[in-house]
Amino acid sequence: DGGITQSPKYLFRKEGQNVTLSCEQNLNHDAMYWYRQDPGQGLRLIYYSQIVNDFQKGDIAEGYSVSREKKESFPLTVTSAQKNPTAFYLCASSILGDFPGNTIYFGEGSWLTVV
Amino acid sequence: AQSVTQPDIHITVSEGASLELRCNYSYGATPYLFWYVQSPGQGLQLLLKYFSGDTLVQGIKGFEAEFKRSQSSFNLRKPSVHWSDAAEYFCAVGDSGGGADGLTFGKGTHLIIQP
DSSP states (O other): OOOEEEEOSEEEEOTTOOEEEEEEEOSOOSEEEEEEEETTTEEEEEEEEEETTEEEEOTTOTTEEEOOSBTTBOOEEEOTTOSOOOEEEEEEEEOOOSSSOOOOEEOOOEEEEEO | OOEEEOOOSEEEEETTSOEEEOOEEEOSSOOEEEEEEEOTTSOEEEEEEESSSOSEEEOGGGOEEEEEGGGTEEEEEESSOOGGGOEEEEEEEEOTTTTTTOOEEOOOEEEEEEO
């Protein structure tokens, strides 16, 4: 089945460590996104990418990094510079085109906890 | 900048009763509007979307939403809720470029179903 796969589902990070969250999609979508979700905050955009080897900062990019070496993959690294990384992270993807209202599809999310 | 307001953080409805979840948006051009649902610890599932045409939009699971430009609203409705509808509901707005820059989400409404 086509979809978006995020791994791991649960991840624990020690203070000062970098961790990488994986996101793979087999939907042949051009655009990929990373959102962070905190209780009562809704979803906030971290980074997005519309094409391989290119990506843009979202609203809360500080302390995060991404890469887009392949169309199918958009890993997110939470660096030690991110002061409050404990959150639920959601990867998403969509097609691009001239028609409006493209649907963004979401993965199942990854829980990151700092210990 | 675009924004979305969901005025109700929590709503409690009896099973079988009707439901309306409110969403107000702020956007300078024609908005592209979405409703997503999220079960605990899961990703987001698209319920419905509006980008043109009939202002009353039908979605999955018996949900519908009405776009009212004069009120900058896109409220979600269901005539009779089921216990399985208990979840978090998010309203989102995208830009006219096909949402390539990602969506802006409201903070969500938590729906509780009473037996």
